[in-house]
Amino acid sequence: MGIERKFKRPVSWLAGRELLASLESILSYLLNGEKQDSRDWMFVEAITPPHCNDTEQEYWFDYIADTGDGSRAVYNVAYLCMSGLWLKDEKITRGHPVSLSRTGEFNQRLPRGEFLFVGGDTAYHAADIAALKERFQTPFNWAYEDIAVTTGEKIDQRPIYGIPANHDYYDALDGFNRQFCHPIVQDIHPLVREQEDLTDPPLGLHGFRREQKSSYVWLNLPFGWRLWGLDSQASKMDKRQQAFFVTQFCDKLTRDGSLFDENKKEEVQETLRNAIPDKLIVATPEPSTVFGKRATSHAAMTELFLRLGLEPGFLQDGRLDHSKCRLDISGDVHHYERYWGNANENGEYSNYASVVAGGGGAFLHPSHTDAGEIKKQSVYPAEMDSHREVTQRILNPWQIFLGGYAWLIGAMVGFITYFAVTVPQSTWSLFELVPNNLRPVWGDQDVLARIQIALTLANTDATLSGYWIDLIYLLLFVAFLIAWRLMSIPELLKVKYSASRDIWNRRLITFLIPVVLWLIPLLLLILEPGESTPPSFLAAILIGLSCVAGLLIFSLIRCYSDILFERSRIRKETWLDFIPLWVLSVMGIFYMAVGFLHYGTYQASIMSFDLLVIVVWSLVILGLTAFPFFASDKLGVAKANIGKFLAIGFWHAILQISIPVCLALYVDWASWLIICGAAIAITLIAGHLFTSQYFFREFSADVQKKIGQGLLIAWIVIGIAVFFATMQGELVAVDASRLLMAFLSGAIFGCIWLGWYLAVSMAFNCHNNEAGGGARSEKFRHMIRIKLTEDTLTGYVIGIDAPEKDISKATIRLVDVFTLQVKK
Ligand SMILES: [Fe+2]
Structure with missing residues (x-):
């Protein structure tokens, strides 16, 4: 290996450096949206991957999604994707151990997939060249080198296909194009090896080759199976793409133009449903069914499926026409869930399943969030494991500190607020918390005194009249x-x-x-x-x-x-x-x-400072109060419990803005250390108590509700306790060291309160995404190895509970296995 490897930690989500750097592309995507759609310029054709012959008994391929994040997790998943896997020669059930080599009883082989399909969000935060190189290509190539050294065999290059999701679109598909589309140099001469072109770098992987020419793919697989990879971000699809898919199995509708005739919508959909391939795998950037929430008949995803002739099995309790067999699969949510796809009491397999499998490397989304409308047939990690892993991490202020610049925001809010209520006349006079004799002394050469003078009005007889x-x-x-x-x-x-x-x-x-x-x-x-x-x-x-x-x-x-x-x-x-x-x-x-x-x-110094304070206070109070209702409320939990979540958000805002100021106003340094230390310790202890196996042996919706209520009460008690602890002290004179205390208090308590807020919200099924991003857990990653036969599709979901830099130390196991069958 030679060069020492630098395993990158997962990206920081809580206002992290990479997120701030990606804001430009994210904003551009949000502002321009569909107007910068490059799909209409693509040349596309159906692809038949190599070795697709019906003479073999079975055909294998691999699926991963949501990949380039923490290097350790991606490296482990990459290793699985390029390795043959072995099961024990006994009845295969969930939890079954998996080996990377044929040893002892491990003699049932799951061969490496003939190709790898990547279901979107290839790297974070934006899948641009730098992120893909660092967080996707590098760990994949490390795995390639290690497998070659361990097995002593040359690993052949197999195709890699993919579809983009929102994080690929943040780079306007430039990175995606380099990572998945057929490279130019190989087009010119098959013997010319890819050169490292610094001005226009390709992103080849040692173990894979790129073949596709568009951001969506149609793969012809053996035994009549077809894989559709849809580029349908937010369930929207351009007409050219729609026409491409339809043309492959029902070209008369595109030839006569009726495909887009709204007056013939019902008739067209009926024709499509009858002509659609019987055996299908449909990969989308987002799932139709996730978090136990039922899709609706008017959802954009349902409309998209109908327009392509896809029967919406997810609306029909997993029932699909008897002559069809279909797997709907997607990433976007970073854990594993399966809906439907169980065998019935007579042992007959189902012909439809909907699977979410976004565990290809990105941080863990809590898997215990559950709307309770549809039962998850399988979930990984188990709800209790997810609750324990994420709650403990977000109730660890150090973890939140490492998770981005949330601490700096808290520090600045504390600093500005304390300054506002003590120094500038326009703002201290609103509260009158500090008497004049404790303020910086006029005429003093102290910086604070000079600032105070600059921010003081010459004429103070202003009134509110009018x-x-x-x-x-x-x-x-x-x-x-x-x-x-x-x-x-x-x-x-x-x-x-x-x-x-x-x-x-x-x-x-x-x-x-x-x-x-x-x-x-x-x-x-x-x-x-x-x-x-x-x-x-x-x-x-x-x-x-x-x-x-x-x-x-x-x-x-x-x-x-x-x-x-x-x-x-x-x-x-x-x-x-x-x-x-x-x-x-x-x-x-x-x-x-x-x-x-x-x-x-008024003079510019006063006006600009007052404006700054108004902006900061408005953003903190209104922003944090409204935070539960942002786009992250995908289950609509906050909207359904509007009073409760407004109160939770407001309590969070009040704590964030008031505690650092109270500390700086009243507390001496020794007491400050004790209060901070106690608050951190209580938070850490709460993280362990509320996830303790001693108290919570099993996980259920009721248990989760109780945990949420317990966490909320504990948070209120701790908030009030800290508030009273600060009020025990005497008012301290304003000076620079007090400003420093306000800054430090904002940083520390910013992390503490944010952790509590996310833990409480997550227990009430809200802020799943933010809680996962704050926890930045690399645990519970997975990939799916899929076997196709004439009549069946079997998914082997391979999980790694705790990815390791040395994969031989990791425990690999089968976390789910499901079979779909074509009914005769
Ligand atoms: Fe993702």
Whole structure:
């Protein structure tokens, strides 16, 4: 091996360095979305992998998904993917040990797959060249070298195929293209070896070769089996891709154009269902069924399946037409779950299963999150193992500290808040927590005293008179703009293709006039200003609200221009269509200008600091309170328990913002050390108590609920206890060391409270993704080795509980085995 290997730890999710570096591409994807769709430029054809002959009795291939993350986990999974695996010669059941070599009783062979299929999210955070090279290619090539050394055999290159998921799209498929698409040099001359081209590096793997030419694939496999790899992020599919798949088995629909005829939708779907291949493996970037939640008939995934002629077995309790046999498989969620696919009481195999298998290397998503609507037939890791692993790790503040820059955010919030309530006049006067004699001394050469002077108003006779009206007006206008975006845009969408100019114009006027009318009160307020000036903090709030109003107006413009863009495809634009763009653009700029010019009457240092404090406090209080309702609430748990989750989020926000300040205000350094130490120790102990086998022998929905309630009560008690502990001290004079204490307290308690928040939320089935990302566990990785025969598909799910740098030390076992059968 020679060169020492650097095993990379899993990527940091909690505002980590890599995540911040990837923000640009993530934002670009979020902003441009479908407009940067490269799929329409692809040349695609069906592929028949090598050795696909029906003369053999069986055919094998491997499946992994969600791969390039912590090197140790990826290396272990890669090792399995390039090795023959051996089972004991006895009845094969779950938990059955797996060996990497034929020894003793291990004489049943699971041969290496003829190809490897990668189901998306090839590397994190964004699957670009650097991430793929470091987190996917390198551990795969290490495994290749080690297998060659251990077995003394040359490992042949077999095809690798893949589909992209969201993390591949964050790099606009550039990395994906290099990792999976047929390389240029081999196209030129079959004998030319790939060169390391630094300006345009390919990403070849020693043990695999690249064959596909598009981001989606159709594989012709032996015995009439077909594998469809769909590039259908967010269950959306471009027409060219849809036409490609349909053409392979029912080309008359694309030839006569009826495939896209909405009037013949039902008829087309019926034709497709009858013509679709009998034996199918459908790989998608996201699962239809996960976390025990039933898919719905109006979900985008259901619509996608119907449009391709795929019977939605996941809506029919796993029932599929008798003549068909199908496996739906995906990654996206980083653990293993199987729905349906069990043999019945008579030992007859099912003909449909839906499998989630995202354990190819990425951090563990808790597998005990469960909506309880559909029973998981198999899950890995077991619920209790998942609960223990993730809860213990997120209730370890050091783990949260290592998991990214959440600690720095907590530190900055603590620092800024303490500074705000002690030094600048505009903000300390809101609370009056510290008497003047404990503040930095005027005239002193101390830095803090100089800053205090710079942030103090020369004239302090500002009053609130009159400016409450401005505040109420701006709050109402902001609320109106949010509501108007939700109400008026759908109305505009309804008539976007309307041939009647009258209908369209009327809708335009109804869209624009109510917004413009809000200008009248603003003009009155500007022309009739109050006699006094507003207090500086109120002035900063008014500036902030004016800017928010301006931004919301620009977001209305964005929505309207998108609609106009779509309309212009079939309807001619007129000068009238552009009036809302002009009027709203002027209004947006006007509101922002009014904010700064009309209310910004104080010196820049005061205004900018007040604005900073308003932004920080708003983000912490509103952001953390609303956090449970973000996109991560895939099960809709927070929305269904809105009061409970608002309270949990608000409690988290209050703790994050108040505890560091209380510590810096009241506590001496010795007591500070004791309070911090005790809080860390109690958190660690709670992590072990609430996962203890002594208290919780079995895992069930009821047990999970009790754990959640217990954790919530413990968190409330600890929060209150810390609060009271801080209040025991005397007020301490403000100086630089206190600012340092606020910073350190924010960092430490930021990690502690975030861990508690995630642990409680996870126990209530919310924040699965964030809890997994915070825990960054490399444990419980897996791959699936799939055997095809004339009548059956058998999946052998191979798991590694704790991946090791030396794989011979790892315990490898069969965590699930399932068989689907083609019914005669
Ligand atoms: Fe993923």
